[in-house]
Amino acid sequence: MKIETSRNNRLDTTVRFFTHKSGLKVKMCKLEDFKSAYAIISTKYGSADNCFKVADEDSFTKVPDGIAHFLEHKLFQNEEGTDAFALFSQTGANANAYTSFEKTAYLFSCTNDFKNNLEILLGFVTKPYFTKESVEKELGIIGQEIQMYEDDPGWNVYVNALDGMYINNPVKVDIAGTQESISQITPELLYRCYNAFYDLRNMVLTVVGNFDEQEVVDTCDKLLEEKTTFNVQKATVSEPKHVSQNYVEKKMDVSIPHFQLGFKLDDRGEKNNELDSVYCEILLDVIAGESSPLYRKLYDSGLINDAFGSETFAGRDYFGYFFGGESNNPKKVRDMIFAEIQRIRNDGVDAKLFEASKKALYGRYVTIFDKPSALASFITSCEFADVEIYDIIEQVANAELKDVVKLIERTNIENTVLSVIRPY
Amino acid sequence: MNERFTREKIGEEMYFSAINIEKFNTSRISVNLVVDLKRETVTANALVAFLLRKGCGLYPDFTALNLRLDELYGAVISTDVRKFGDSQIINISGVCINDRFSLDNEKILPELAKLICNILTDPVMKDGLFLENEIEVEKNVLSDTIRSIKDDKSAYVVEKLIANMCADEPFGIAKYGYCEDMDKLSAEYVTKCYRDILSESRIEIVCSGENIDDSLKDVFVSELSTLVRKNVNIRETNVTKPQTMCKEFVEKLNISQSKVALGFACGIPITNKRSTALRLMSALYGGSVSSKLFMNVREKMSLCYYCASTIDRYKGVMIAYSGVEEKNREKAIQEMLHQLDDIRNGNFTEQELEQARASLITGFESMNDSLYGLEAWYLGQTLCGINHTPQEEIKLIKEISSNDVVESAKSMKLNAVYSIVEGGDGE
Numbered sequence: 107m108k109i110e111t112s113r114n115n116r117l118d119t120t121v122r123f124f125t126h127k128s129g130l131k132v133k134m135c136k137l138e139d140f141k142s143a144y145a146i147i148s149t150k151y152g153s154a155d156n157c158f159k160v161a162d163e164d165s166f167t168k169v170p171d172g173i174a175h176f177l178e179h180k181l182f183q184n185e186e187g188t189d190a191f192a193l194f195s196q197t198g199a200n201a202n203a204y205t206s207f208e209k210t211a212y213l214f215s216c217t218n219d220f221k222n223n224l225e226i227l228l229g230f231v232t233k234p235y236f237t238k239e240s241v242e243k244e245l246g247i248i249g250q251e252i253q254m255y256e257d258d259p260g261w262n263v264y265v266n267a268l269d270g271m272y273i274n275n276p277v278k279v280d281i282a283g284t285q286e287s288i289s290q291i292t293p294e295l296l297y298r299c300y301n302a303f304y305d306l307r308n309m310v311l312t313v314v315g316n317f318d319e320q321e322v323v324d325t326c327d328k329l330l331e332e333k334t335t336f337n338v339q340k341a342t343v344s345e346p347k348h349v350s351q352n353y354v355e356k357k358m359d360v361s362i363p364h365f366q367l368g369f370k371l372d373d374r375g376e377k378n379n380e381l382d383s384v385y386c387e388i389l390l391d392v393i394a395g396e397s398s399p400l401y402r403k404l405y406d407s408g409l410i411n412d413a414f415g416s417e418t419f420a421g422r423d424y425f426g427y428f429f430g431g432e433s434n435n436p437k438k439v440r441d442m443i444f445a446e447i448q449r450i451r452n453d454g455v456d457a458k459l460f461e462a463s464k465k466a467l468y469g470r471y472v473t474i475f476d477k478p479s480a481l482a483s484f485i486t487s488c489e490f491a492d493v494e495i496y497d498i499i500e501q502v503a504n505a506e507l508k509d510v511v512k513l514i515e516r517t518n519i520e521n522t523v524l525s526v527i528r529p530y
Numbered sequence: 531m532n533e534r535f536t537r538e539k540i541g542e543e544m545y546f547s548a549i550n551i552e553k554f555n556t557s558r559i560s561v562n563l564v565v566d567l568k569r570e571t572v573t574a575n576a577l578v579a580f581l582l583r584k585g586c587g588l589y590p591d592f593t594a595l596n597l598r599l600d601e602l603y604g605a606v607i608s609t610d611v612r613k614f615g616d617s618q619i620i621n622i623s624g625v626c627i628n629d630r631f632s633l634d635n636e637k638i639l640p641e642l643a644k645l646i647c648n649i650l651t652d653p654v655m656k657d658g659l660f661l662e663n664e665i666e667v668e669k670n671v672l673s674d675t676i677r678s679i680k681d682d683k684s685a686y687v688v689e690k691l692i693a694n695m696c697a698d699e700p701f702g703i704a705k706y707g708y709c710e711d712m713d714k715l716s717a718e719y720v721t722k723c724y725r726d727i728l729s730e731s732r733i734e735i736v737c738s739g740e741n742i743d744d745s746l747k748d749v750f751v752s753e754l755s756t757l758v759r760k761n762v763n764i765r766e767t768n769v770t771k772p773q774t775m776c777k778e779f780v781e782k783l784n785i786s787q788s789k790v791a792l793g794f795a796c797g798i799p800i801t802n803k804r805s806t807a808l809r810l811m812s813a814l815y816g817g818s819v820s821s822k823l824f825m826n827v828r829e830k831m832s833l834c835y836y837c838a839s840t841i842d843r844y845k846g847v848m849i850a851y852s853g854v855e856e857k858n859r860e861k862a863i864q865e866m867l868h869q870l871d872d873i874r875n876g877n878f879t880e881q882e883l884e885q886a887r888a889s890l891i892t893g894f895e896s897m898n899d900s901l902y903g904l905e906a907w908y909l910g911q912t913l914c915g916i917n918h919t920p921q922e923e924i925k926l927i928k929e930i931s932s933n934d935v936v937e938s939a940k941s942m943k944l945n946a947v948y949s950i951v952e953g954g955d956g957e
């Protein structure tokens with residue numbers, strides 16, 4: 107098995123990678139003089155994968171909302187009755203997991219006993235054990251997690267925006283599901299989802315920091331077997347270009363309205379969406395970053411405060427961007443953003459602002475390499491999107507004004523949603 | 531590679547600390563102006579912090595300042611207000627990438643240092659006063675910041691617990707101040723508070739990264755040498771006194787899930803040897819996924835998604851908190867108290883204790899991999915007057931006995947319980 111090397115001299119980092127015989131892709135990035143090791147294993151399966159068929163099945167079946175997240179919780183439990191957190195605790199490692207729209211990830215960070223911790227990680231992720239009793243127990247815990255998010259205005263405004271933006275794409279479904287949907291989850295359904303998606307050929311292990319490469323190879327060899335044919339088909343959805351609603355509002359106990367303004371752009375496939383997100387970061391700064399004229403107008407007029415921000419929204423079959431924050435007049439903020447986009451369309455992108463935003467984005471990417479968790483997440487996302495991390499850095503360095511102009515051309519203010527959470 | 535920490539006096543109650551470590555791509559600057567936390571000045575001081583970020587003599591225009599930072603490869607300058615014990619801290623922080631990553635041989639860190647000093651010493655003023663229109667804008671932003679604390683109910687319950695539990699101490703004052711003070715904040719008064727901060731605060735500058743040398747220190751020495759310093763006399767922080775009676779508070783809001791926060795005080799000052807064990811005791815109680823709170827209130831009883839504890843050794847205060855369905859709130863509170871009782875009675879295994887210890891030690895060892903973590907650690911140590919390195923702290927943690935942990939738990943008295951429950955005004 108050959109380990110390949112990818113090096114970036116500017117950033118003085120090297121990623122070594124190989125595909126294990128089990129199908130697992132392994133990426134390793136040693137950081138000189140770091141004391142901790144950070145390992146994360148991810149499967150390309152998330153909340154949006156709610157309808158699929160396996161092997162010789164005739165038809166697609168839909169699984170309950172929240173099951174990917176539920177599975178993430180339950181995978182920590184092992185057949186012996188203990189759970190993986192307990193095993194990590196014995197070594198002092200810090201473990202966690204999370205579920206997003208398209209992936210589920212399990213991770214640990216440690217300053218000693220790396221091999222042992224990696225064995226624990228690969229061990230529990232490859233040995234599912236679900237029972238009726240443990241599912242029932244988890245209903246209480248996840249039920250409280252759902253209730254916690256119900257009180258979170260930041261989460262609500264975002265989920266409502268997605269619901270307004272998408273008609274068929276399951277990215278609009280709440281990752282944790284609802285109390286009702288999770289009550290339909292059974293051990294059999296958990297096994298179905300696990301067997302469909304937790305195939306090592308659908309997974310990536312990324313290790314960053316201070317570790318022995320040979321220990322990674324040896325642990326994979328020791329614990330990972332090749333399984334039977336990986337054959338799952340996800341139901342494709344036809345998503346129209348337009349949004350479901352242009353405006354969504356909900357009342358909650360908040361002090362000031364929270365808002366998210368979502369722009370839905372055309373989907374160009376996972377790889378292109380990942381690459382275009384670089385240009386999108388620059389575009390967001392140009393439209394309403396802290397150096398932009400619009401930000402100044404909004405801030406000085408009291409329409410926004412320092413909670414204002416933006417983010418790119420890119421995935422395997424969706425692409426767009428958001429501006430969000432707090433405002434006593436979210437509709438006015440929206441209208442001013444629309445006007446600014448139109449102005450940029452007419453007058454062009456300011457070259458000085460573009461160059462400054464590009465430099466700032468480059469600086470932000472340099473910073474990622476200081477943080478093992480951020481770097482590991484970046485490496486994993488790139489692997490799933492089939493791009494190299496250094497290609498992303500080069501994309502930043504080579505970005506041109508016309509790349510940002512193209513994104514403006516792809517923006518249609520009809521395909522937007524303003525989601526607002528208002529006080530009672 | 532361990533960091534090298536040095537601290538030296540560069541002026542009257544003004545200190546420059548350097549954390550030299552050569553493995554990161556970024557460098558950090560943290561300028562901390564420490565003043566007494568007082569009800570009369572808290573809001574004005576917070577407003578000063580918000581105003582300073584808007585510009586300086588070199589870049590009086592906010593947009594131009596931000597553009598310059600973008601050109602410095604996305605360098606960030608932020609100002610904020612912190613609470614440390616009974617002190618209020620006006621903080622100006624900067625982060626930038628290291629010079630070796632710049633594409634045109636720019637020197638980034640010294641430039642960032644000069645900008646920060648300029649922001650501190652030469653804010654945008656007219657006729658010696660902060661600008662009226664800027665004050666109005668920032669008053670609104672500060673008011674929003676104060677009010678929005680309530681929007682994060684999990685954090686809000688802890689804020690209210692501290693405000694009520696420590697109502698008779700400076701620690702109970704909200705770090706950003708109060709909306710009702712805004713009308714009193716004239717340009718004259720806010721400017722006076724700014725000048726008072728500059729002359730009377732203790733100034734702790736912490737710079738960290740790969741090239742923190744005398745030339746960087748000299749930027750601060752020369753830029754801050756014009757400051758007139760007088761009456762610098764920051765009061766000592768007193769620990770919160772344990773009470774014999776527990777006060778209970780219930781607030782009704784429109785929420786789905788009840789939130790609870792339990793406040794304990796032990797009365798042990800941080801300089802006392804007995805304070806060392808508090809950290810391990812809190813880790814065992816609610817500091818990790820193997821802690822007694824997590825394993826029992828969440829895992830065994832399935833009452834919650836989160837249940838944890840945090841310790842402030844400077845004040846001798848421990849807070850345990852959770853979010854639960856209202857019908858289980860009393861049950862959860864009783865179980866949280868029961869778990870602390872278990873520790874008091876020595877009802878924990880050696881494995882449980884060693885897991886808590888291992889988790890703490892991993893945290894301290896990992897601190898070396900975070901520039902922000904190192905900055906926060908050394909600043910905290912300096913403000914407490916202790917000055918341990920993370921390695922020295924690990925050594926102390928290893929020496930704590932099971933009996934020390936039991937005694938720590940016994941010293942903790944329940945001073946207050948704050949709950950937020952459903953029942954507010956709304957549709």
